[in-house]
Amino acid sequence: MGDRARGRGALGAVLIALLTGALILPASAAAAPTPLASIGSTGSGAGQLSAPEGVALDGSSNIYVAEFGNDRISVFSPAGAFIHAFGVDVLPPNGGSGFEVCTTGTGCLAGDSGAGAGQLANPHGVALDGLGNLYVVDQANHRISVFDVTVPSFTRAFGFGVDTGSTTTFEVCNTTTLCQAGVAGGGAGQLDVPAWVVIDGSGNLYVSELNNDRISVFNPATPSFTRAFGWDVAEPDGDVAFEVCPTQGACQAGDVGGFGGQLSGPNGLTLDGAGNLYVAEQVNNRISVFNPATPSFTRAFGWDVAAPNGDMAFEVCPTQGACLQGDAGGGAGQLDDAEGVALDGAGNLYVGELPNDRISVFNATVPSFTHAFGFDVVPPDDGSGFEVCTAGTGCLTADGGGAAGQLNSPRGVATDCRGAAWVADSLNNRIQRFGEPGTPLPPCPAAAGPAVPAAPSNAFTLGELKGKKLSLTLDSAGTVGVTDAAQASGASAIAAAKKRLKPSSATGGPGIIEVTLKLTKAAKQKLREEGKIKVNARITFTPTGGTANSQTAKLKIKK
Secondary structure (H helix, E strand, O other): OOHHHHHHHOOOOOOEEOOOOOOOOOOOOOOOOEEEEEEOOEOOOOOOEOOEEEEEEOOOOOEEEEEOOOOEEEEEOOOOOEEEEEEEOOOOOOOOOOEEEEOOOOOOOOOOOOOOOOOOOOEEEEEEOOOOEEEEEEHHHOEEEEEEOOOOEEEEEEEEOOOOOOOOOEEEEOOOOOOOOOOOOOOOOOOOOEEEEEEOOOOOEEEEEOOOOEEEEEEOOOOEEEEEEEEOOEOOOOOOOEEEEOOOOOEOOOOOOOOOOOOOOEEEEEEOOOOOEEEEEOOOOEEEEEEOOOOEEEEEEEEOOEOOOOOOOEEEEOOOOOEOOOOOOOOOOOOOOEEEEEEOOOOEEEEEEOOOOEEEEEEOOOOEEEEEEEEOOOOOOOOOOEEEEOOOOOOOOOOOOOOOOOOOOEEEEEEOOOOOEEEEEHHHOEEEEEEOOOOOOOOOOOOOOOOOOOOOOOOEEEEEEEOOEEEEEEOOOEEEEEEEHHHHOOOOHHHHHOOOEEOEEEEEOOEEEEEEOEEOHHHHHHHHHHOEEEEEEEEEEEEOOOOOEEEEEEEEEEO
16 A cells, blocks of 8 residues: 555545543443534535644643644534634745644634744644644654744754754754754654554553554654554564564564554554553454553554464454454444544544544553444435444445435544543544533543653853863753854854864753863864854754754854
8 A cells, every 4th residue: 555545535534633641441332323513514614624633622622623624723612612723824825934833813824834943844743741742644754843832932843864864863953053854764763654642641652654554653742752552663673573673773663464462553542540552453354552652562452463364253362373354334333444443432443434424432451342333324215314333233335425424434532521522534624522411511520641740951052262272051960062053053064164163062950050162173274373263153052851952153263
């Protein structure tokens, strides 16, 4: 399957970022849902949507929507009122102003697609942590972009080469650097068509990768890569087993297939209160469950997933050797292109199915199918409208369309504390809410979300230059490095020939530290001859456990 086909059409699922850390109770049968509300309409104006995919709810049940078609994030209240949208050049007129926030009062435009700081290119899955950080799968850029939603602003992005363009290095870029698209590939921390994200209570960020057929794990506070897991993801190749790759340089893309723990088109992600990670598999048409702490595979469920083949029924496979690829279709408990997933507080797992135009619901604790809902899902297909099917009634593929409660390429589901399900109805360019009649609207009671430790500040100010000693004031402890600005920015051979500084560094802080500038041999000769010399210096401060921040300064050194 080509990158584009997997990266947009078949993989349009929505990651639903459930605020994890909440207690998951023993699973119970979810109540039969009915359509309750619809949010959005087709377009790029304020409150309009274009191919909504990623959906996340915050602690007040405000709705954050990643718009694949508009390259921006739109935010709605629980009642469906448009609050604002943010992205690059979303304010009329489109004047190249950079990152902006638009409202109903200002009017809104589609964001400019690109790879600059805060710019999005086909935003996909989204997840919120307990500190107001929104993690966005910037899919066409092969990176994760991070925004502060309290006062909407771009903070950083991470992936391979997002700062310098390096093809071999995991990097972080921010507003002080020139962000660029990540370099796709299978290295440690490298992303290739990332799809969905979810964050656990300890601040670990899990990313599903469609082209690498694995799950990569990051510490988003640093940010840094910690590990990846999947089938044969650790070098050297050919082990034919579930593996974990822990270090940079030792990772590779996973091998596709249907064994237990082997991923084929990993899509939507969600976590339960015990820390189990549920992965919707697009190609394997099943749900695989992992213990990410180990990491290890625990089970998979879907249609005919247990060996031997041919049972034509919903099954659970508990071990590596006994698992098979699920059979695609529209039967009760049968999946076809499993997309976004979400758990409610009672352990019911909601799965969006792209070609089946319906939502299937499972008991995740003791895996079993409970029901599915959509248009004409109960046999026979007689045009009855919105229906709920069970194993007892049998199930059909739903009729896609735009009527109230009808779905057209559902990309995923988010659940709230009231038991309602919010569905990204992608080709209808709207969000639909399903639940019991009379279900009250959120906001829900405050729940503790996962809190990611704040990254240390990388701010610093330049002080005086006395002789060759430059003083700086650091917000945090870390390392300051000084290099020639022309060389650091990749200047031409002529500019590089005028380089006057050797790399130098000093460690210390917070507070005032000094770093001694080191001149090249030619610069020392010029200083002796003329008694003074001007240098262009690039000063980079990297706080311990944080991201780098750079400034360029013109300095005059006197003999």
